[in-house]
Amino acid sequence: xxxxxxxxxxxxxxxxxxxxxxxxxxxxxxxxxxxxxxxxxxxxxxxxxxxxxxxxxxxxxxxxxxxxxxxxxxxxxxxxxxxxxxxxxxxxxxxxxxxxxxxxxxxxxxxxxxxxxxxxxxxxxxxxxxxxxxxxxxxxxxxxx
Amino acid sequence: xxxxxxxxxxxxxxxxxxxxxxxxxxxxxxxxxxxxxxxxxxxxxxxxxxxxxxxxxxxxxxxxxxxxxxxxxxxxxxxxxxxxxxxxxxxxxxxxxxxxxxxxxxxxxxxxxxxxxxxxxxxxxxxxxxxxxxxxxxxxxxxxxxxxxxxxxxxxxxxxxxxxxxxxxxxxxxxxxxxxxxxxxxxxxxxxxxxxxxxxxxxxxxxxxxxxxxxxxxxxxxxxxxxxxxxxxxxxxxxxxxxxxxxxxxxxxxxxxxxxxxxxx
Amino acid sequence: xxxxxxxxxxxxxxxxxxxxxxxxxxxxxxxxxxxxxxxxxxxxxxxxxxxxxxxxxxxxxxxxxxxxxxxxxxxxxxxxxxxxxxxxxxxxxxxxxxxxxxxxxxxxxxxxxxxxxxxxxxxxxxxxxxxxxxxxxxxxxxxxxxxxxxxxxxxxxxxxxxxxxxxxxxxxxxxxxxxxxxxxxxxxxxxxxxxxxxxxxxxxxxxxxxxxxxxxxxxxxxxxxxxxxxxxxxxxxxxxxxxxxxxxxxxxxxxxxxxxxxxxxxxxxxxxxxxxxxxxxxxxxxxxxxxxxxxxxxxxxxxxxxxxxxxxxxxxxxxxxxxxxxxxxxxxx
Numbered sequence: 001x002x003x004x005x006x007x008x009x010x011x012x013x014x015x016x017x018x019x020x021x022x023x024x025x026x027x028x029x030x031x032x033x034x035x036x037x038x039x040x041x042x043x044x045x046x047x048x049x050x051x052x053x054x055x056x057x058x059x060x061x062x063x064x065x066x067x068x069x070x071x072x073x074x075x076x077x078x079x080x081x082x083x084x085x086x087x088x089x090x091x092x093x094x095x096x097x098x099x100x101x102x103x104x105x106x107x108x109x110x111x112x113x114x115x116x117x118x119x120x121x122x123x124x125x126x127x128x129x130x131x132x133x134x135x136x137x138x139x140x141x142x143x144x145x
Numbered sequence: 146x147x148x149x150x151x152x153x154x155x156x157x158x159x160x161x162x163x164x165x166x167x168x169x170x171x172x173x174x175x176x177x178x179x180x181x182x183x184x185x186x187x188x189x190x191x192x193x194x195x196x197x198x199x200x201x202x203x204x205x206x207x208x209x210x211x212x213x214x215x216x217x218x219x220x221x222x223x224x225x226x227x228x229x230x231x232x233x234x235x236x237x238x239x240x241x242x243x244x245x246x247x248x249x250x251x252x253x254x255x256x257x258x259x260x261x262x263x264x265x266x267x268x269x270x271x272x273x274x275x276x277x278x279x280x281x282x283x284x285x286x287x288x289x290x291x292x293x294x295x296x297x298x299x300x301x302x303x304x305x306x307x308x309x310x311x312x313x314x315x316x317x318x319x320x321x322x323x324x325x326x327x328x329x330x331x332x333x334x335x336x337x338x339x340x341x342x343x344x345x346x347x348x349x350x351x352x353x354x355x356x357x358x359x360x361x362x363x364x365x366x367x368x369x370x371x372x373x374x375x376x377x378x379x380x381x382x383x384x385x386x387x388x389x390x391x392x393x394x395x396x397x398x399x400x401x402x403x404x405x406x407x408x409x410x
Numbered sequence: 411x412x413x414x415x416x417x418x419x420x421x422x423x424x425x426x427x428x429x430x431x432x433x434x435x436x437x438x439x440x441x442x443x444x445x446x447x448x449x450x451x452x453x454x455x456x457x458x459x460x461x462x463x464x465x466x467x468x469x470x471x472x473x474x475x476x477x478x479x480x481x482x483x484x485x486x487x488x489x490x491x492x493x494x495x496x497x498x499x500x501x502x503x504x505x506x507x508x509x510x511x512x513x514x515x516x517x518x519x520x521x522x523x524x525x526x527x528x529x530x531x532x533x534x535x536x537x538x539x540x541x542x543x544x545x546x547x548x549x550x551x552x553x554x555x556x557x558x559x560x561x562x563x564x565x566x567x568x569x570x571x572x573x574x575x576x577x578x579x580x581x582x583x584x585x586x587x588x589x590x591x592x593x594x595x596x597x598x599x600x601x602x603x604x605x606x607x608x609x610x611x612x613x614x615x616x617x618x619x620x621x622x623x624x625x626x627x628x629x630x631x632x633x634x635x636x637x638x639x640x641x642x643x644x645x646x647x648x649x650x651x652x653x654x655x656x657x658x659x660x661x662x663x664x665x666x667x668x669x670x671x672x673x674x675x676x677x678x679x680x681x682x683x684x685x686x687x688x689x690x691x692x693x694x695x696x697x698x699x700x701x702x703x704x705x706x707x708x709x710x711x712x713x714x715x716x717x718x719x720x721x722x723x724x725x726x727x728x729x730x731x732x733x734x735x736x737x738x739x740x741x742x743x
Contacts, residue, residue, distance in 0.1 A: 049346055050327070053339055058662070070402065080400035084383070087406050088349045088397065091378040095281065096342065096371070097290025106410040119410065135290060143298060143333030144669065145474035145497055172549045176730035177638040197729065207637065207692065299447075301466070301475055301672065303643035309728045321679050330658045331476040331671040361728035363644040364465055365445045 007061035007127040009036040009120070012047045014078075017068035017109045024113030032117035033124040036064065043067065045078030049089040052103060056136045062102045062127035064119065069107040079107070099135070102127060148217055148250040151243060152186040155215055161241055165202055166217035167195040177202070181211075191217055191245050197309070198355040200225035204234050204314035215241040217250060220266045221355035223259050224388025225311035228353055230256055231393040234314055256391035268386065270354060270373060278370060294334065297341060299364040302332035306358035306368045307344060312351045312387075319343060341371055349375035350396030353388035382406075412563065413587075414600040418576040421596035422454045428593035429502050434538075437471065438504040439464045448503075457505055462548050463722060467510050467650035468503045469517060472533040473672075475647070479529065479657070481667040494667075496529045498536040502589070509553040509720035511541040511565030513650030519712040520653045529670070538585045541566030542577075543607045550721025552734040554610045558718055561607040571605050578603045614738040616705070616715070622741055623706040627698070631743050635736050636697035638729045643674030645700070645723035645731065651716050654680070675699050697731075701740065 013019045019040045025032065041047055044067030055063050065086070073079040086105050094100050104123050108116050146154070152164040163181045168188040170176035175194040179202075180186050200222045202208045216222060226242050229235045243250040244262050253259045270278070281289055307313045307320070320328055320340060328343055329336035344358075352372040359369030379396045380386050383404070387393065417425070429436055430452055440449040441458040448464050451457055478497075483490040514534070521530035544551075544560035553559055563569050567586035570577035579597060581590050590597050626632075646652040656673040660666060673680060676697070681690045690696050708716035717733075724732045 050339070050343060053342060057335055057339070077400060080402065080404070081398070083404055083406065083409065084397055084400050086409070087382050087404065088375060088378050089346060090408060092342065092345055092349070092371070092375050094286065095289065095374045096293050096338070097286055097288075099286060100408075104410060105408060139334040139338060141334075143335075143337070143476055144331070144667075145477045170730035171724060171732045171735070174730050179637045201640065202638075207633075207694075301643075301647040303647045303674070304677070305640070305642035305644045305728050308640040308642040326658075326660075329660060330656060331660075331669050333476045333669075336476075357728075361640075361642070361644075363648055363726035363728075364447075365443070 005128065005132060007035050007124060007130075007132070008059055009062045009064060009124060009127060010055040010060040011036050011038045011064040011066065011120075012051060012055075013038055013040055013064075013108075014044045014047075014067035014074075015040055015042050016074035017072060017107075018066040018116065020110035021108045021112045021116045024110065025116045026113075028113045030114060030117045032120050035124045035127075036120050043073065043075050043078035044082035045073075045075065047082060049085060052089075056098075056102075056133060057140065059137065061130070061133045062104070062123055064104050064106065064123055066106045066108045066116075066119070069109055072109060099130070099133065101130060102133060146250060148191055148243065148245065148248050149186045149189050151250040151252070152180055152189055152215065153183045155241070156180070156183040156186065160213070161215040162212035163208075164189070164215045164217065164243075165199045165208075167191060167197075179208075189217065191248050195219070196357075196360065198222050198225050198311050198353075198357045200229060200311035201309055201357070203229060203240055203311070209239075213239055213241060215243050217245055218242045219245055220263060220268075221353055221388075222311075223253070223263055224268075224353040225355065227256060227259055227263070227391045228312065228351060228388045228393070229314075230391035232312075232351070232395070237391070260390055263389075268354065271356065274356065274367075274370065274373065277367060278373065281370070293338075296366045297337040298334065299366055300332050300337040300341070301364065302330075302336065302340065303363060305361040305363060309357045309361035310348070311353070311355070311357075312348055313344075319347070341368060344368070345371035345375045348372040350379040350383075350385075351387045352376040412569075412580040412582045415579040415581065415590075415597040416573070416576060416600050416603060417570060417579040417596055418598065421576070421593070421598075424596045425589075425593045426452065426454055426504075428596075429589065432500070432592050434500040434502050436502045436504055437468065439506075451504075460546075462544070462546055462551070463507060463510070463720060463725070465722070465726065466648055467513060467720070467722060468506050468539075469513060469650050469652075471501055471503055471537055472514070472530055473517060473521075473653065473655075475672050477529060477670045479668045479670055481665070482661075483665045484661070484663065496532045498533045500536045502538050502540060504540045505542045506539060507544055507720065508541050508560060508562040508564070508566065508569065509551075509558050509718040510650045511539050511569075512558050512562060512718045513720070514539070514565045516651035516708070516712075516714060516716050516718065517653055519708070519714060523712070538567045538589055539565060540589070541569045543569060543571035543605070544610075545572050545606070545608050547608045547610050548721070548725075550724040550732070550734070551610055551719065552613045552721060553719035555613045555734065555737075556616055556715050556717050556719040559607070560610050561605055571607060573603045573606070578605055613734045614741045619737055619741040620705050620709055622743070623702060626740060626743055627702075629743055631736075631740060632698040632701075633692075633694040635731070635739070636694045639676070639693050639697055639731055640729055641676050641678060641693050641696065642728065643672070643676055644726040644728065645733075646674035646676060647672055648722040648726040650718060650720060650722070651704070675703065701737070705737070
């Protein structure tokens, strides 16, 4: 692994739990790796699977998708719907040969500031070890004469 | 009753305005035909060569304007008809499925009749597809990536797969959304990957596994494996199959609190 | 007048080697996984033995399915425009059929009709065509109905016609002579071989059809024929003469590119106006446009047909829209 490589991690999080949790990480002054760019959406139910593909297409090396624990959704069932979609989409990604080790799904509540820091650190380390997502980056240039 | 006689009868009595079936085409192929006059019913044929899913026509404007139509239907077409009913795209009385047993046509006027007929038919993927799916399963992730990149590089985005699919009835497909452009138009590597990913995801839980998309592909990409895989994933994890009933809930717009997965941290 | 030679089968490899040595890429029909495709080859052994036609045509060599017209970098208050030159490589298209070779003329008619298309022309200048006459055909073929033939020379720089032990080689153009000069030992004097090709009977009277089309615009046959059409672009994309394209801008905050991609008149979005109005709202109107463009508007505007009778569209169509059959029907309507 090259020493210089710092992965870009895109995190899609829900407004009510994980975003608030990440906020708590900050207000608790917990230090964690700075590779993650957080994108806040109303609910995990709003996180279209294509957003993940778009993140890879724009150069992400890893992705975190996170929202409220089951039963805690602000909109009652958005996370349940999201979970079904992830279950199918993750399967499909793997079938198409996309590296699912680079996509982490998790539940992080508004109270779990420390857990958020831990998650980001773990994901960053593991994606750093995987290296840049070269296969996907090459796509952007292929097939144009 | 024999399909031709049945069609003649239905058209003569005015019970249907058209019979959608097959007739002889080029080089031994069968092609879809819309028979609207009783004296043209003699052209109808039905055999193993008649594989296209004719349910794809039922949601078209031109066809819906015709009035009530009958469809010469094999099991996959019947499944698609039920799925279209479940998705409220066609109404029970507007279509008269003619279940084909050899060249005999059996009227199935209600969704329940179709369901009962289908209950006797086991859904099984063709051996060649099962083989290729198993081969892909046995591959490493890198090999699967290489396989699909090699196949999808052939894609010219003619959308034959989409347009021949009975479930791709959207008047404004997400592929055509261009303000802003969501999925790239060009058939370059990224555009092709995203297109086929979206197609498979939008058919997960809705695909009746007829394989028409794969047969339609002019350059021979096994695109049907993508939707088969997504559909099988839904079946394995949520225990339901598209086309099983006219009252099926869409697997991805519902949930169970105890849906089981192993990867969410 | 063409120079004719005898090219022994074994000398074909000599010619391939000479072309490769000259820095040219050779594209030829191959049969991989049961699919007849054009692929780069270096030896004759890689060339498909038994093919009527490839699925896609060789038009990709001069009109790629996706082509970069320009690209640029963006910085605050600044656009750095990079002029994009076509990535045109010296290419030999080997083994295409006379119908398909003739298709380059129809492309040229459009790309050089008004503004000369520098991308097309740059690629065309780098392309040489070694056609191979047909000794087989199938029911989709109708070259003889549209002014072509299984041994027609138009569009080929060299035309090879299979003969006992090799080929009758007609060297037709300067590009052809330049290729022949790379391997002069391969081209033997013609012992007076007969040019034997497959017989393709004419299916319809094209001049009569073109004349008849003037009166068929509102005829019901277009509706009847196109009821089963699913409105995909397969016919247009496999066609050696379909030239329609779309220009697409792909950009983000830092950079962008403008791409030219194939488009198809069969698609409902093709004529959709920003207002929501669509002058070709139904599939019947779009199918009619396809026929008229090739058999009425092309002759009117360019003095040639926009169809070479290769039948690729018929073979590619998921619902068996047989062009030849439907044209014959229109001629009788």
